[in-house]
Every structure is written in structure tokens, then in C-alpha cells.
Amino acid sequence: MLGLSSVIFDCCKRRHFWNTLFHMVNNQLDLNLLKTFTKVLELGSFTQAARALKQPKSRISKAISRLEKELNVQLLRRTTRSVTATTAGHSLYLKTYPLIKDMEAELSQLSEQSQKLQGILRLSAPEDFGHTLLGDLITDFNDLYPEINFDVILANDFVDLTKQNIDLAFRIGKLDDSNLIQKKIGDVELILVATPNYLKKYGSPLTKKDLSTHKMLTFIKLDQNIEFDPLGEIIKQADLKTRFACNSFPVLYSLVMKHKGIALIPDFYCRDQLLSGELVRILPTFSAGRRGIHLIYPPSKSMPLRLRTFIDFASNKLQSHF
Structure with a gap:
């Protein structure tokens, strides 16, 4: 997690952003927020992300808002037709998406192992x-x-x-x-x-x-x-x-x-x-x-x-x- 904080700091060059994220990491940042964020950008839609995560669209929207509020930076630009990343959001996505995927793969492997004889x-x-x-x-x-x-x-x-x-x-x-x-x-x-x-x-x-x-x-x-x-x-x-x-x-x-x-x-x-x-x-x-x-x-x-x-x-x- 410290490596993730350093990457975001280097990419975004925002002192307050770094301090806030470092504080969140030390206080057990909710990884579900990052997972929701990466899923929205991966699929390009709140609706598609809600369907993939099997959650209401309103919960997806609230999760993104909460992440932006806690980091004190806008991550996504929302229009009625599309969702795009800001500069900070793009940097965060590039660095967290592989980590989230690796984590999901590891958890999936552990789950499969527990179901194998x-x-x-x-x-x-x-x-x-x-x-x-x-x-x-x-x-x-x-x-x-x-x-x-x-x-x-x-x-x-x-x-x-x-x-x-x-x-x-x-x-x-x-x-x-x-x-x-x-x-x-x-x-x-x-x-x-x-x-x-x-x-x-x-x-x-x-x-x-x-x-x-x-x-x-x-x-x-x-x-x-x-x-x-x-x-x-x-x-x-x-x-x-x-x-x-x-x-x-x-x-x-x-x-x-x-x-x-x-x-x-x-x-x-x-x-x-x-x-x-x-x-x-x-x-x-x-x-x-x-x-x-x-x-x-x-x-x-x-x-x-x-x-x-x-x-x-x-x-x-x-x-x-x-």
C-alpha cells in the first residue's frame, strides 16, 4: 500500500492528495472503493459497473463520490452519455487497475484451492x-x-x-x-x-x-x-x-x-x-x-x-x- 501511495504522489504531484491517501492507507482504506472506481473506468459506464458488481447504480455513484471526497480530488467526469477520467483519475486507474486485478486473481485462486480436494x-x-x-x-x-x-x-x-x-x-x-x-x-x-x-x-x-x-x-x-x-x-x-x-x-x-x-x-x-x-x-x-x-x-x-x-x-x- 505504501508503494501505491508513492506512485499516486509521483503522478499527481498534489501534496494534500498524498497526505490524505497516506492517512487513508494507515487507517485501512476501503479497497472496495478502488475496486468500484476501476470497474467504472474499465467498463466506461456506471450502469455496466453496477451490473458487473451486482450492486445498485446508486451505490456505485455513492462509492465514487466517497472516494473523491476522501481523496479531495475529482477522479471522473460525468455526462449523461459517458464517463471519463480526469488526469488524477487516469493516473490512479493506471496504477491501481493491475493491483486490483492481481488481488482478485489471488482471492479467486484461494477460493478455488479451498474447494479442491x-x-x-x-x-x-x-x-x-x-x-x-x-x-x-x-x-x-x-x-x-x-x-x-x-x-x-x-x-x-x-x-x-x-x-x-x-x-x-x-x-x-x-x-x-x-x-x-x-x-x-x-x-x-x-x-x-x-x-x-x-x-x-x-x-x-x-x-x-x-x-x-x-x-x-x-x-x-x-x-x-x-x-x-x-x-x-x-x-x-x-x-x-x-x-x-x-x-x-x-x-x-x-x-x-x-x-x-x-x-x-x-x-x-x-x-x-x-x-x-x-x-x-x-x-x-x-x-x-x-x-x-x-x-x-x-x-x-x-x-x-x-x-x-x-x-x-x-x-x-x-x-x-x-
Whole structure:
């Protein structure tokens, strides 16, 4: 903008004109006034400019008058038949027209890019969800839209979407009220599991009290905002002592698969192993409750197409899974 001010000063040689325009630039000159001005001269008519800008002719006339008043110089000569530029107006047009066109082209390009399936999506998800479902979800999506790249943050704590510049988060459990959009895609159930080898060695518990003789592997929460307390109810009712506590379901799952104990694990994490017989569900009638799984994202009037497409894809894909 300072370059534009210098050009107008050199062309017009008007001290007051320079001071006024410099003041307007520093106070955020309305570029729409310049855009209207260049459009009038480009098309040679207030009527044509109004049609091109989809505005009333009276608004076009007022915009030109306002620009001339703020610059304190006449830019256009108006007759009933034509519109022509004054010397100052001609100089202003020659210097601002390319800039306006470049700006319009850049804005148009940005708009087109936001509507193309390309760019980067930044996602956040709990560790267990990321280890099981998110990888396949992203690769399946990427097969359809290879120009979209992903940055993924796996964390059991709730990540601040705004501070971390996250486009979309997967969250399990109770959600705080916020201005974020929350889209539920299913429910997660926590179930007790162990391997056949472990049960063969230590026996199969038939009641919650029977768990007191077993090696219990427990999930612990570090963030107090997280609702998960998976074994809390069982531990209280059966007076159990945990042998191992960790804030990572993948670690608990790994220990279970190595026949090290019994753990309460999200059902989606071990569904395939239950079907194959690698894991056995303990106390099938017991339920630690179901927790919703949601997609969380900031509200936006102009959501990028890549994000909207991924939300639809993830919703459809995961709703059939849960």
C-alpha cells in the first residue's frame, strides 16, 4: 500500500492528495472503493459497473463520490452519455487497475484451492483409536483423494483444537459444553478380556469377586477432564488390587495378548481377536457402560471441501463399524 501511495504522489504531484491517501492507507482504506472506481473506468459506464458488481447504480455513484471526497480530488467526469477520467483519475486507474486485478486473481485462486480436494488435514484422536481404526480410515480416504496429506496427533488428553490448529478431533466419552460442533458416530463399550492361555493357567472368573485372585491390568487417567475410569466400579465392588496401571490402552492390550492378566478394553480394540478366539470376554454380562464417540470440529461458514469430505467419509465408515 505504501508503494501505491508513492506512485499516486509521483503522478499527481498534489501534496494534500498524498497526505490524505497516506492517512487513508494507515487507517485501512476501503479497497472496495478502488475496486468500484476501476470497474467504472474499465467498463466506461456506471450502469455496466453496477451490473458487473451486482450492486445498485446508486451505490456505485455513492462509492465514487466517497472516494473523491476522501481523496479531495475529482477522479471522473460525468455526462449523461459517458464517463471519463480526469488526469488524477487516469493516473490512479493506471496504477491501481493491475493491483486490483492481481488481488482478485489471488482471492479467486484461494477460493478455488479451498474447494479442491487437496492440502493438509490436522487430526487428533485418542491413542487406542489411532492404533486401531484411524490408520485404515486415513489410508482408505487417501486412496480416493491422494492429494490430501495428514498431520495426526495421538493423545489421551483432550487437545485444544484452536491452540493446536486442529481441523478435526475424535473424542470418546463425556464432552464439555463448547462452541465446537459435536457429531456422534457411535458408542464404545468397555469389556473385560483375557487370553485362553492366561485363563487356562489361572482359571476363568465367574463373578466380580473372583477377580481378586487375578492379575488386573488397569487404565488410569491423567487428565481429570477425561471421564474414563474403566475399572473403578469393579475395583470398588470386589475390593480388587491392580497389578499394573497405565494410561495407554495399547500397552494394556499388549500385556493381555502376552497372557499377563485381565484388562478392561474398548470393544473396538479387540473385536477381531474375540472373533478369532485369541481373546475371551470375561464376565460377559458385566458392562462398564457405553461411551459415545464423536467427531469434534470448529464451526465455520466456509469449511474447506477436504474437511467436509473427510467428515462425511469418516462418519459413514465408522457408523457401520460401531
